[in-house]
Amino acid sequence: MLKMSHDSSKKMKKVCSSIEGGSDLDVAIQKNLEAVDVFQIEIDNLNMKASEEILKIEQKYNQQRKPIFKKRGEVIKNIQNFWFTAIMNHPDLSSIVDEREEECLQFLNKIEVEEFEDIRSGYQIEFHFDENPFFENAVLIKEFHLEPVGSPNSQSTQIKWKDNNDLTKNTDNNFGKSGGRKRRLESKSFFLWFIDNVDPVSDDIAEIFKDDLWQNPLQYYLVPDIEETNAPENDE
Amino acid sequence: MLKMSHDSSKKMKKVCSSIEGGSDLDVAIQKNLEAVDVFQIEIDNLNMKASEEILKIEQKYNQQRKPIFKKRGEVIKNIQNFWFTAIMNHPDLSSIVDEREEECLQFLNKIEVEEFEDIRSGYQIEFHFDENPFFENAVLIKEFHLEPVGSPNSQSTQIKWKDNNDLTKNTDNNFGKSGGRKRRLESKSFFLWFIDNVDPVSDDIAEIFKDDLWQNPLQYYLVPDIEETNAPENDE
Numbered sequence: 001m002l003k004m005s006h007d008s009s010k011k012m013k014k015v016c017s018s019i020e021g022g023s024d025l026d027v028a029i030q031k032n033l034e035a036v037d038v039f040q041i042e043i044d045n046l047n048m049k050a051s052e053e054i055l056k057i058e059q060k061y062n063q064q065r066k067p068i069f070k071k072r073g074e075v076i077k078n079i080q081n082f083w084f085t086a087i088m089n090h091p092d093l094s095s096i097v098d099e100r101e102e103e104c105l106q107f108l109n110k111i112e113v114e115e116f117e118d119i120r121s122g123y124q125i126e127f128h129f130d131e132n133p134f135f136e137n138a139v140l141i142k143e144f145h146l147e148p149v150g151s152p153n154s155q156s157t158q159i160k161w162k163d164n165n166d167l168t169k170n171t172d173n174n175f176g177k178s179g180g181r182k183r184r185l186e187s188k189s190f191f192l193w194f195i196d197n198v199d200p201v202s203d204d205i206a207e208i209f210k211d212d213l214w215q216n217p218l219q220y221y222l223v224p225d226i227e228e229t230n231a232p233e234n235d236e
Numbered sequence: 237m238l239k240m241s242h243d244s245s246k247k248m249k250k251v252c253s254s255i256e257g258g259s260d261l262d263v264a265i266q267k268n269l270e271a272v273d274v275f276q277i278e279i280d281n282l283n284m285k286a287s288e289e290i291l292k293i294e295q296k297y298n299q300q301r302k303p304i305f306k307k308r309g310e311v312i313k314n315i316q317n318f319w320f321t322a323i324m325n326h327p328d329l330s331s332i333v334d335e336r337e338e339e340c341l342q343f344l345n346k347i348e349v350e351e352f353e354d355i356r357s358g359y360q361i362e363f364h365f366d367e368n369p370f371f372e373n374a375v376l377i378k379e380f381h382l383e384p385v386g387s388p389n390s391q392s393t394q395i396k397w398k399d400n401n402d403l404t405k406n407t408d409n410n411f412g413k414s415g416g417r418k419r420r421l422e423s424k425s426f427f428l429w430f431i432d433n434v435d436p437v438s439d440d441i442a443e444i445f446k447d448d449l450w451q452n453p454l455q456y457y458l459v460p461d462i463e464e465t466n467a468p469e470n471d472e
C-alpha cells in the first residue's frame with residue numbers, strides 16, 4: 001500500500017517529448033497522462049507521509065517496549081536454560097540446532113534484539129553466553145544493515161573458538177535425516193547460520209528470532225509442559 | 237513486531253498448578269515465569285495499541301487517497317486501453333492473460349480497488365467493462381474477506397457469458413510455453429484467476445492488482461515507450 005515511486009514524472013517528460021508535434025489525439029492523450037501523473041505525485045506524497053507517521057509510531061512503541069524487554073531479560077537470566085528450551089521447543093528453530101550445538105546453547109543466558117535508531121536501517125541480534133568450553137566471546141552479535149542505500153549486508157562477530165571446538169567444522173551433516181525435526185530451513189546449523197552473511201535480505205532464521213521468538217519466548221518455553229499436562233494418559 | 241498472543245497467561249496457570257507443591261527451586265522458577273508473563277502482557281498491550289494507532293493512520297490516508305483514485309479513474313477512462321496496456325506491460329500480470337482474453341480486456345475501462353471500512357477485514361477489486369461481445373456484466377467484482385474471524389474467503393461476480401464466449405472454457409493451455417512471458421504465477425488465465433476462490437489468503441495476483449498495479453499503473457502504462465526512447469540504435 002505504501003510503495004513509493006517518484007520516477008514517473010521523469011518517464012513522463014521523456015514520453016511527452018517523444019510525442020511532441022503529434023496529432024490532436026496524441027495531444028489529448030498526453031494531457032490525460034499528465035493529469036494521471038499529477039494524481040500519482042499526490043498519491044506518492046500521501047504514501048510518504050503515511051510511512052513517516054507509521055515509522056514514528058513504531059519508534060515510539062519500540063522505545064516503550066525496550067525497558068520491558070530489558071527487565072524481561074534480567075528475569076529470564078534466572079531461569080536455567082530458558083532460551084535454550086524456547087529455541088528447542090520452537091518448530092523452526094529447533095531444526096537448525098545440531099547435536100553438539102545443543103550442548104553449547106545451554107550456555108546462552110540472554111538474547112537481545114535491538115533495532116537501530118532509524119528502525120528501517122536494520123537491527124542486531126545479540127547472543128550472550130556464560131563462560132563455556134566452546135569459545136572465548138561473551139557476546140555474539142549478528143547485525144543486519146538493510147536501508148536506506150547501498151546493498152543490504154549483515155555482519156557477525158568473529159567467534160574465537162577454543163581448540164578443537166569450532167562447531168562450524170565437523171557439523172553432523174546427517175542430523176536432518178533422523179529424528180522428528182521437520183523443517184530445516186536450508187539445512188544450516190545454528191553456528192553456520194550465524195557466520196553466514198551471504199543473503200541478509202531473506203534470512204528467515206534471523207526473522208524468526210526477531211519477529212517471533214524475541215516477541216514472545218514464553219509461549220515456546222512453556223509449550224511442551226502444556227501438552228504434557230493436557231495429554232490423555234493412555235498408559236494406565 | 238506486532239504479533240499478538242494473549243494466551244500465555246492461560247498456559248501459565250496450567251504450568252503453575254502443575255508444579256504446585258514442588259521444591260524451592262520450582263517455586264523460584266514459577267515466580268520468575270510469572271514475572272516474564274507479566275512483561276509479556278505489557279508487551280502485548282503495547283503491540284495492540286501500536287496496531288490500533290497504525291490502523292488509524294492507514295485509514296486516514298486511505299480516506300485521503302480515495303478521491304484522488306476516483307479522479308484518476310475518470311481521467312484514465314479517456315485514455316484508450318490504459319488498463320489493458322498497463323496489465324500487458326506488467327511483468328507478472330501479462331503472463332496470466334490468455335490470447336483470447338487480450339481481446340476481451342481491451343473493453344476494460346476502469347479498475348478500482350476498495351478496502352473495506354475496517355481495512356483489516358478485506359478489500360474488493362472491481363473491473364468495469366464497456367459493452368462487449370464476451371459477457372453481459374458491466375462490472376466484475378472480486379471480494380476478499382480476510383478478518384477478523386471465520387475462515388478467510390473470496391467471492392467473485394458470476395460472469396454472464398454470451399453464447400460460446402465463455403473464456404474460462406477452451407483456454408489455450410499451451411500459451412505459457414511460447415513467447416517471452418516469464419512468470420506464470422500458477423499458470424492461470426485472467427478469468428480462471430477471477431473465478432477461482434479456493435485460496436484467498438495467498439492470492440498473489442490479487443495482491444499485485446491491489447498493491448502494485450493499482451498503486452501506480454502509470455509506470456506500467458509508460459514503460460515500453462521509455463525503453464524504446466532509451467534503446468541504443470544499432471541498425472544504422
Ligand SMILES: [Ca+2]
Pocket residue numbers: 112114126
Ligand atoms: Ca544489548
Ligand SMILES: [Ca+2]
Pocket residue numbers: 348350362
Ligand atoms: Ca466502486
Ligand SMILES: [Mg+2]
Pocket residue numbers: 069072073074076110111112
Ligand atoms: Mg532477554
Ligand SMILES: [Mg+2]
Pocket residue numbers: 305308309310312346347348
Ligand atoms: Mg481507475
